[in-house]
Amino acid sequence: MALTTASRQVSSASSRARRRGVSVLVHLELAAVAAVVIFPLVWIVGASLGPTGGLANASPIPEDASLTNYVTLFADTDYGRWYLNTFYVAVGTMIGGVVLASLTGYVFARMRFRGRKAGLLTILILQMFPTFLTAIAVYMLFLNFGLLDSLTGLVLVGVAAALPYNIWLMKGYADNLPTSLDEAAMLDGAGRWTIFRRIILPLMTPMLTFVAITQFTVPWMDFILPSLLLQSAEKKTVALGLFQMISDPYSNDFTTFAAGAVFLAVPITILYIVLQKYLITGAAAGAEKE
Template identity: 45%
Template sequence: MNNKKSSCRAITTMFLTAILIIQAILILYPIAFTVSASFIKDNSLSAVGTVPFSRPFSLVQYHRLFTETNYGHWYLNTLKVACMNTIISVFVCSFTGYIFSRFWFPFKKTVMASMLVLQMFPSFIGMIAIYVILWKLNALNTLWGLVLVYSAGSIPFNSWLMKGYFDTVSKDIAEAAYIDGATPFTAFVRVVIPTARPEIIFLALTSFTGPWMDYIFPRLILRSDEKKTLAVGLFELINGRSNDNFTMFAAGALLVAVPFIILFVKGQKSLLMSLAGTGGKE
């Protein structure tokens, strides 16, 4: 009987191990293929080969990327948009979420319900209205116009996100600060915000990564080459029949992942704490 159980357990372990190996291959092979493609001399993907890293190592595509295109400028533009969106979203949504969580005011439930309903509609439904508004504001082909679109569009969902987290934080923390003479603003900044640090870091990460590789709105708003973001610039490298820059595209795509790796390594602990819901319960 014990031998039969041991055999079943061994078969189950082997089956699960095989599934995990297959999943790892399916996930890692495209990454390895892209990395390999960025380090070959030829432009066509047909030169990469089925087996990654089977071709001679070369940095030609990275040299072409920075000398034949405005990749560095695209990268800087995207970094500016992502950082500004992060700052605005964290500042506005933290205050908005705290106000909805702690204070009462007329039409509070109506405003919250309206924000939730607006979030249900896809963003591209309002593209024409957004284009007209930016045109009236002289914000077309500007980075600040793109930041305005991203930050305004993220307010409903992120405000609900922060409200849900602040609802789990004990009110006794702020009330203790009130007893010591702190104003509501001081208590929020010095007491509540440090308590909500994991959720704020999560909000900052999502606000940074959201616009990083978005294509639709930058393509709609931006026109000149010096204003392009990474998504628009990289897509134009392979767009059209005459463009054969797939390996240079792979090099650019690989560099795109660098900020993501740094941010998620640095904020991994806070991200896990946020997902686990570590706010103080009442």
């Protein structure tokens, strides 16, 4: 009996030691990942506050920190215009994507009609192709329809590119909502539009928020499509403007670029912090349906 008790105690101690060892390794790994992620951010912020100049003058901890680069950014460049252009594209893409995806997802989730399965299969196939594979086709379409160098055209591309994936997310989330809500509302005389607007949409807030943030983030950071479809200086987005700062050998100013990058990250950071709860819920719901 005593041997059995001692054996159990040894086994329990060994198990606790293994758990502590695993916990230490996990925390070390998390610390290493955090350092890898945080250091570039600290370096960019430090470079934006350091002395004006190229990459050689950048430092994560500047000796004489100042806001000179931020003043230069808005006084000597068209950063304000680029920022507004990017904001217009991101907000337009977000609104268009959320509206179309929520409506279409609700239709596919709640209504039965001819061609429904074929439509879902088509959407599923379309979401497998990356946007850049259709870049040449999009360019030719915009050239023929006179949409080149148009911020609104860039919004249309952004909405269309993400729509198949967003429709599946919305449909999957709506499938989890009980149909008894629709039936009870219909008994009270509510139509489809009233049910969608007053019952379904409020319940889909986590997924709507998730789609809205992703739709805002992609065009906010995108470089490929704007570089392909935008041509004039007044239509540039922030990504194009910042790239010009470090690609032009005659105006290579990395510290000003760093200041622009910090400003670019501010809205995304605020949105993720404020809407973190909804983002986690929406992402988890989408993962379950995938």
